[in-house]
Amino acid sequence: xxxxxxxxxxxxxxxxxxxxxxxxxxxxxxxxxxxxxxxxxxxxxxxxxxxxxxxxxxxxxxxxxxxxxxxxxxxxxxxxxxxxxxxxxxxxxxxxxxxxxxxxxxxxxxxxxxxxxxxxxxxxxxxxxxxxxxxxxxxxxxxxxxxxxxxxxxxxxxxxxxxxxxxxxxxxxxxxxxxxxxxxxxxxxxxxxxxxxxxxxxxxxxxxxxxxxxxxxxxxxxxxxxxxxxxxxxxxxxxxxxxxxxxxxxxxxxxxxxxxxxxxxxxxxxxxxxxxxxxxxxxxxxxxxxxxxxxxxxxxxxxxxxxxxxxxxxxxxxxxxxxxxxxxxxxxxxxxxxxxxxxxxxxxxxxxxxxxxxxxxxxxxxxxxxxxxxxxxxxxxxxxxxxxxxxxxxxxxxxxxxxxxxxxxxxxxxxxxxxxxxxxxxxxxxxxxxxxxxxxxxxxxxxxxxxxxxxxxxxxxxxxxxxxxxxxxxxxxxxxxxx
Amino acid sequence: xxxxxxxxxxxxxxxxxxxxxxxxxxxxxxxxxxxxxxxxxxxxxxxxxxxxxxxxxxxxxxxxxxxxxxxxxxxxxxxxxxxxxxxxxxxxxxxxxxxxxxxxxxxxxxxxxxxxxxxxxxxxxxxxxxxxxxxxxxxxxxxxxxxxxxxxxxxxxxxxxxxxxxxxxxxxxxxxxxxxxxxxxxxxxxxxxxxxxxxxxxxxxxxxxxxxxxxxxxxxxxxxxxxxxxxxxxxxxxxxxxxxxxxxxxxxxxxxxxxxxxxxxxxxxxxxxxxxxxxxxxxxxxxxxxxxxxxxxxxxxxxxxxxxxxxxxxxxxxxxxxxxxxxxxxxxxxxxxxxxxxxxxxxxxxxxxxxxxxxxxxxxxxxxxxxxxxxxxxxxxxxxxxxxxxxxxxxxxxxxxxxxxxxxxxxxxxxxxxxxxxxxxxxxxxxxxxxxxxxxxxxxxxxxxxxxxxxxxxxxxxxxxxxxxxxxxxxxxxxxxxxxxxxxxxxxxxxxxxx
Numbered sequence: 001x002x003x004x005x006x007x008x009x010x011x012x013x014x015x016x017x018x019x020x021x022x023x024x025x026x027x028x029x030x031x032x033x034x035x036x037x038x039x040x041x042x043x044x045x046x047x048x049x050x051x052x053x054x055x056x057x058x059x060x061x062x063x064x065x066x067x068x069x070x071x072x073x074x075x076x077x078x079x080x081x082x083x084x085x086x087x088x089x090x091x092x093x094x095x096x097x098x099x100x101x102x103x104x105x106x107x108x109x110x111x112x113x114x115x116x117x118x119x120x121x122x123x124x125x126x127x128x129x130x131x132x133x134x135x136x137x138x139x140x141x142x143x144x145x146x147x148x149x150x151x152x153x154x155x156x157x158x159x160x161x162x163x164x165x166x167x168x169x170x171x172x173x174x175x176x177x178x179x180x181x182x183x184x185x186x187x188x189x190x191x192x193x194x195x196x197x198x199x200x201x202x203x204x205x206x207x208x209x210x211x212x213x214x215x216x217x218x219x220x221x222x223x224x225x226x227x228x229x230x231x232x233x234x235x236x237x238x239x240x241x242x243x244x245x246x247x248x249x250x251x252x253x254x255x256x257x258x259x260x261x262x263x264x265x266x267x268x269x270x271x272x273x274x275x276x277x278x279x280x281x282x283x284x285x286x287x288x289x290x291x292x293x294x295x296x297x298x299x300x301x302x303x304x305x306x307x308x309x310x311x312x313x314x315x316x317x318x319x320x321x322x323x324x325x326x327x328x329x330x331x332x333x334x335x336x337x338x339x340x341x342x343x344x345x346x347x348x349x350x351x352x353x354x355x356x357x358x359x360x361x362x363x364x365x366x367x368x369x370x371x372x373x374x375x376x377x378x379x380x381x382x383x384x385x386x387x388x389x390x391x392x393x394x395x396x397x398x399x400x401x402x403x404x405x406x407x408x409x410x411x412x413x414x415x416x417x418x419x420x421x422x423x424x425x426x427x428x429x430x431x432x433x434x435x436x437x438x439x440x441x442x443x444x445x446x447x448x449x450x451x452x453x454x455x456x457x458x459x460x461x462x463x464x465x466x467x468x469x470x471x472x473x474x475x476x477x478x479x480x481x482x483x
Numbered sequence: 484x485x486x487x488x489x490x491x492x493x494x495x496x497x498x499x500x501x502x503x504x505x506x507x508x509x510x511x512x513x514x515x516x517x518x519x520x521x522x523x524x525x526x527x528x529x530x531x532x533x534x535x536x537x538x539x540x541x542x543x544x545x546x547x548x549x550x551x552x553x554x555x556x557x558x559x560x561x562x563x564x565x566x567x568x569x570x571x572x573x574x575x576x577x578x579x580x581x582x583x584x585x586x587x588x589x590x591x592x593x594x595x596x597x598x599x600x601x602x603x604x605x606x607x608x609x610x611x612x613x614x615x616x617x618x619x620x621x622x623x624x625x626x627x628x629x630x631x632x633x634x635x636x637x638x639x640x641x642x643x644x645x646x647x648x649x650x651x652x653x654x655x656x657x658x659x660x661x662x663x664x665x666x667x668x669x670x671x672x673x674x675x676x677x678x679x680x681x682x683x684x685x686x687x688x689x690x691x692x693x694x695x696x697x698x699x700x701x702x703x704x705x706x707x708x709x710x711x712x713x714x715x716x717x718x719x720x721x722x723x724x725x726x727x728x729x730x731x732x733x734x735x736x737x738x739x740x741x742x743x744x745x746x747x748x749x750x751x752x753x754x755x756x757x758x759x760x761x762x763x764x765x766x767x768x769x770x771x772x773x774x775x776x777x778x779x780x781x782x783x784x785x786x787x788x789x790x791x792x793x794x795x796x797x798x799x800x801x802x803x804x805x806x807x808x809x810x811x812x813x814x815x816x817x818x819x820x821x822x823x824x825x826x827x828x829x830x831x832x833x834x835x836x837x838x839x840x841x842x843x844x845x846x847x848x849x850x851x852x853x854x855x856x857x858x859x860x861x862x863x864x865x866x867x868x869x870x871x872x873x874x875x876x877x878x879x880x881x882x883x884x885x886x887x888x889x890x891x892x893x894x895x896x897x898x899x900x901x902x903x904x905x906x907x908x909x910x911x912x913x914x915x916x917x918x919x920x921x922x923x924x925x926x927x928x929x930x931x932x933x934x935x936x937x938x939x940x941x942x943x944x945x946x947x948x949x950x951x952x953x954x955x956x957x958x959x960x961x962x963x964x965x966x967x968x969x970x971x972x973x974x975x976x977x978x979x980x981x982x
Contacts, residue, residue: 005649007728009625010704012601014665017593019615020606020629024668027910033665036597039586040607043614055614196527349504352520352553353535387501402585406592437588 043436053473054436056482057315067480074314078332079409079428081311082372084183085304089261089296090233091178092225095170098189099160102172105136106153110168110365111323112338113156116147120324122203122360125452126167127152129205133213134171140205158319158330162189163302163365165295166201166448167324174213175221179236179299181307188302190365192216192224193295195288198455201364202448215281223282227268234264236300237414240374243293244425245418249382250297251366251375252444252459257293262286294366301368310335313480315473316409317429320371320441320464324363324448329468331431334475341467346447348460349387360450362462367443373412373425376442376461377404381417381425385444400442401426407433407441431476434469486517486555489562490542491570492524493550498573503550510569515561516554521569524549590618600624604667605654609633612655613641620645620652627707628654629668631870635716638709642720651724657707658685658911661692669880669911672944676701678793679735681725683708683742686825686880686907687769687786689940690967691739693909693949694790696942697965703735713745719753726753730760738764739793741786741827744771744850754780765792769830770849784838786831787968803969806962809977812934816900819843819974820893820933821864822886824879824916825940828905828967829866835971836862841978846871862978864903865889880912883919890920891927899933901974905967908941908952917952921959934977935961938970 016035018025025037044050057071095102102108107127109119119127128143131152137143146152157164164170169191176189194212198204228234239260246256266283273279286292309318314332321328328338343361350356369375379386380401386393401417404426411424429441440463447458477483503521510519520537522528524545532538537553545551552569556562587593594600603619605612609632619626626645633655645652653660659682660667664675669685673696680702682688688705695702706728708721722740729735738757745753745768757764758777766782767789768774776782783789823829826847833852836843843862846855847869855863866872867879867886879886886904893902906916913919917939924935937956941949953963964970 003731004724004727006625006651006724007731009601009651010663010728010732010734012663014602014662015597015600016602016604016667017590017597017600017619017624018604018606019590019593020604023911024604024606024629028665028667031665034597034599036593036600037586038590038593039588040615041588042608042611349501349508351504351535352507352522352532352537353518384499384501387505399585402592403588405595406588433591439588 041438045438050435050470050473053477053482054432057432057473057477057480067482070313071315071480074311074333075316075409075428075430078308078311078314078316081184081308082304082428083410083412085307086182087179087236087300087303088182088233089177089228089236089299090180091228092175092192092221093178094221095174095176095189096172098176098178098187099162099170101160103153104134104172105151106155106172108155108157108160108162108164108168108170109323110157110164110166110363111321112326112328112340113154114323114325115154116150116152118325120360120363121450121452122363122448123167123324125203125205126169126200128452129200129209130169130171132205133210134173156321157365158302158321159336161187161302161306163298163368164191164201165193165298165366166364166446167203168365169200173217175217175225177296177299179296179303180233181303184307186303186306188299188306190295190299190302192220193289193292195285196291196456202446202455203452204455205453219278220282220285223269223273223278224265226272227265230268230272234261236296239264240297240300241415244378244381244415247382247384249375249378249385249444251294251369252385252446253382254293254297255290257297258286258290261293261296297374298366298368301372301374304372305368308332315431315476317371317431320367320443321365322362322367324360327362327465327468329464329472331472331476333479334472337475339468339472339475341465341471344462344465346445346460346462348447348458350447350458351456354449354457358449358457360448362443362445363448364445366445367464370441370443371429373408373415373427376400376444377408378415378417378425379442379444380420380423383419403439404442406437407439431469431472435466435473438466440464440466440469486557487559487562488537488539489554489556489559489566490539491552491566492541492545493552493573495548496550496573497523497548498550506569506572509572510554510565513565513568515557516565517557518555519565519569520553521573522551523547524551590615590622594622602662603627604629606630606668609655613637616641616652617644620648620650623648623650625651626653627657627660627667628652628709629657630654631656635711635714638711639717642717646720646724651706652721653707654709656711657709659688659705660707661702661705663704666910669907669909670705671696671909671940671942673942674701675703675734677703677734677736678739679703679729679732679737680705680739680741681708681722681729682706683710683712683722684769684827686940687741687767687827687831689825689907689909690786690828690831691741691790691793693940693942694787694966695794698790698794698796700794703732704729710743713742713749713753715746715749719745719749722753723756726756726760730762736762737793738762739767739789740764741767741769741789744768750774765789769827770834785834785968786827787966802972803965805973805976808962809934809973810980812900812977812980813931816898816933817978818860818898819862819864819901819903819978820896820899821903821974822889822893823864823866823905824868824883824886825905825907826866826868828907828940829864831967832864832903832971835968836864836975839975841975880907880916883913883916887923890923894924894927894929894932901977902933902935903970903974904935904937905970906937906939906952906956908939908947908949909945912947915947915952917947917955921955921961924961925959936964936970936973936977937961938964938967940967
């Protein structure tokens with residue numbers, strides 16, 4: 001008689017996974033037995049409707065082989081597309097050229113669709129500012145009046161291959177960073193980072209803000225564009241990998257990548273700049289902005305995620321974004337549908353003179369960075385940022401990254417974190433896992449003042465609202481014939 | 484309130500802005516402080532501080548590489564104290580927060596953390612246990628389910644699925660196992676040896692393991708199968724798999740099977756399997772009548788006899804000498820009150836009583852014993868670990884204080900001659916159940932009260948140390964029998980000495 005399979009266990013040292021009573025794990029640990037204790041909680045917070053749904057969608061049980069395979073195959077395809085993306089910063093071009101659909105009086109904004117009447121203070125401030133900048137209104141007050149009367153066509157950036165930080169204003173004459181995904185041939189766009197302090201992305205709209213935007217349009221954009229066109233563009237995958245090893249997570253900390261990007265562009269800038277004053281101004285502007293790379297990272301994220309859209313039966317998140325009023329997500333298998341819920345307040349640290357009472361709820365398309373496994377997902381690479389979590393110690397940073405590993409389909413083998421033994425950043429958010437674990441994506445974010453025109457007042461961490469993922473899961477289930 | 488502004492500039496002192504914001508927040512939260520900020524003195528930062536009303540001439544003179552401390556307080560004294568504290572925070576090296584050890588939150592990520600895992604121990608609430616067990620089995624892990632309240636049909640289908648992929652499911656409601664010398668959940672540290680145990684009962688397995696150790700032999704493995712494995716619906720799937728494994732396991736030379744009496748069809752299947760083995764077996768179906776046994780198997784009727792048979796002690800079962808103190812119980816006290824934490828220990832006591840033809844009542848009666856609901860008075864043997872008692876309460880093996888009320892009531896009851904109580908130690912159990920019992924008895928024992936007779940299920944290798952536990956009981960006049968069966972026999976002797 002052949003030896004039964006189970007008999008092997010009697011000949012091997014035990015390596016135990018313990019779920020439930022912690023005492024059992026402690027007893028094993030004390031005896032020197034290898035044990036991993038699971039910090040277990042009921043799936044979906046014990047919500048029986050979702051527990052049932054999840055078991056039909058194959059995260060909680062098996063048995064429906066065909067559906068399991070269909071979802072798994074779709075998700076593997078989606079993950080593979082994400083990981084094989086090859087984003088390169090190729091150009092800076094006017095928005096009119098990047099997005100031919102853009103017209104006068106058309107304003108692309110951050111987040112899921114929203115009209116003027118539901119826009120938060122900073123978003124309204126930015127709308128008024130950009131209308132003056134584009135010459136659609138002589139002053140801010142007139143611009144606001146025009147907005148109230150419906151003079152502007154508001155559309156989300158995400159619908160036009162674009163992303164924008166915080167308020168995310170994208171209009172016809174702005175210069176946009178162009179990132180090309182050379183693996184799939186698509187392009188994505190994002191405005192250039194204006195710097196810190198009082199800026200339009202935080203709702204700033206006075207002359208200082210508008211003059212800076214004009215300089216970006218007239219000088220910085222064309223100068224950068226010429227430099228990038230002079231070479232074969234700036235490949236971003238490797239640059240981000242190095243940034244991770246230098247303590248950036250690409251959302252709240254971009255110091256290393258900003259420096260690396262400037263280093264990469266400097267020779268071409270020097271070669272192509274039309275005069276030394278311009279060159280000097282451009283170099284000084286980039287060098288003086290620790291967050292310069294953020295917008296490049298965002299365009300990169302969009303360029304990587306767009307080819308992942310529309311894969312039937314894939315439960316992978318293709319976009320997370322917020323407009324200051326709503327948080328929205330999109331899922332590969334459910335196409336362009338937004339699943340929205342009221343956006344949450346960030347928790348964090350405030351600049352002197354400001355408190356939570358001044359803060360606007362979370363805002364911006366910058367969560368595309370978390371969608372590709374950076375930002376809050378790569379917190380372990382950037383212990384300095386973990387301080388934003390409030391009382392969290394720098395050593396907590398690793399836990400953030402590992403927790404995000406609970407809700408993702410895999411790790412990025414090229415984007416690794418040295419301090420976590422070269423663990424790849426958690427990649428490919430699966431809505432099923434988010435709902436099952438109750439762990440919402442962690443997002444590192446800047447905090448805007450709630451009133452128009454004031455600007456940034458702090459930085460912190462916010463969670464994506466679970467309600468978005470639950471709605472998305474219901475729609476996803478329907479899309480694969482499960483209800 | 485007239486605010487006071489105090490500034491200090493530290494030249495050439497750099498600190499990361501996040502670190503500075505954290506200090507700022509701590510200082511700003513102090514009593515009497517209106518606002519506070521620590522920033523590097525760049526023009527932009529100085530403007531922020533000025534706008535916030537935190538900058539005086541001192542701070543205004545700072546350069547970009549200097550650190551500016553700005554404090555606005557209700558009075559100068561408060562401001563200066565806050566300044567001192569912020570300086571102290573700047574100079575103090577960061578306290579080591581200790582490395583935070585991360586734990587996976589799902590089995591899915593636990594598999595990633597421990598790719599070599601071969602065993603899952605699941606004790607989550609019953610409604611979720613089967614789903615978690617399925618995940619473990621699909622990853623190729625053998626699984627022990629401590630959880631109970633699981634549907635019998637689900638248990639059957641889970642075990643069938645696992646068997647198809649060669650994985651063993653121990654449980655549900657499996658409290659005890661020893662695999663490769665490693666005690667799992669509620670189990671004892673026993674020497675390794677040639678006796679393999681397959682147990683559908685947790686405390687039964689514990690008692691037999693510990694007695695085998697006491698008799699100088701050892702255990703190869705103790706495989707738990709769960710209390711319902713031998714029901715017809717499940718058909719003994721895990722028991723049969725365990726028999727297969729034990730048969731081919733060279734370290735096992737003798738097999739002990741412990742279970743409640745199975746239905747005839749399952750008993751036949753299991754005994755047929757045993758008959759085909761070339762190893763001797765001891766079969767203890769607790770409470771069952773005599774059954775025809777295969778030539779290589781011997782049926783025994785108590786846990787003690789199971790251990791003695793397995794150790795080759797033959798038919799001359801040793802009974803411990805009854806202590807003389809048994810005779811001192813006042814004649815008006817006539818009843819035995821058994822208060823057990825282990826269900827199978829309670830059942831074994833019933834077997835002893837039944838064999839001695841002593842009437843007894845139980846909440847978990849074996850065949851031939853009256854049910855608690857039917858008879859109201861007389862000798863009573865209660866399993867306090869039964870579901871009815873543990874709903875909303877910890878199990879008495881984990882928290883012995885849940886047994887206190889019943890013990891106190893028995894101590895005060897004039898009709899009670901003997902309180903019979905088990906003490907179960909080992910991994911999983913309370914850290915000092917004997918100490919707790921001794922304390923309860925000494926506090927509440929009336930003069931000329933009932934005798935208290937116990938036994939300690941455990942070994943000196945256990946964390947609680949059996950001999951230490953026995954001493955704690957003996958020190959307060961509690962009688963400690965060498966086995967649970969002996970404790971029951973002593974109790975019988977005590978009431979019969981009056982007759």
